[in-house]
Amino acid sequence: AYVSEAAASESFVALVSATDRDSGANGQVRCSLRGHDHFALQRAYEDSYMIVTTAALDRERIPEYNLTVVAEDLGSPPFKTVRQYTVRVSDENDN
Numbered sequence: 001a002y003v004s005e006a007a008a009s010e011s012f013v014a015l016v017s018a019t020d021r022d023s024g025a026n027g028q029v030r031c032s033l034r035g036h037d038h039f040a041l042q043r044a045y046e047d048s049y050m051i052v053t054t055a056a057l058d059r060e061r062i063p064e065y066n067l068t069v070v071a072e073d074l075g076s077p078p079f080k081t082v083r084q085y086t087v088r089v090s091d092e093n094d095n
Helices: none
Strands: 002-004 012-017 029-034 039-044 049-053 064-073 078-089
Touching: 012 078, 029 039, 039 064, 049 064
Parallel strands: 002 078
Antiparallel strands: 012 049, 029 064, 039 049, 064 078
16 A cells, blocks of 8 residues: 555555454454554444554655554454555655
8 A cells, every 4th residue: 555645644545354254253353453653443334444544654764664454353262364564655745
């Protein structure tokens, strides 16, 4: 995914979804985002989440972010899936 360094806080970066075909607690999924405080997950739909910015970005300081999305069901024991995402920051003020 790409995001401009001029993006405002809570700007959309990517949409991710997580589903589980099981029933009951085994079919309920919660997601979390790890990797950097400049991004957060917001629920978009029942099984979809948006990755959004939470702070100003500076491409000269950090040109890309490696984020980890963890989806885990509520079963016992819980089943977990981990996915890595790279967010690249595009430059807006080269002059």
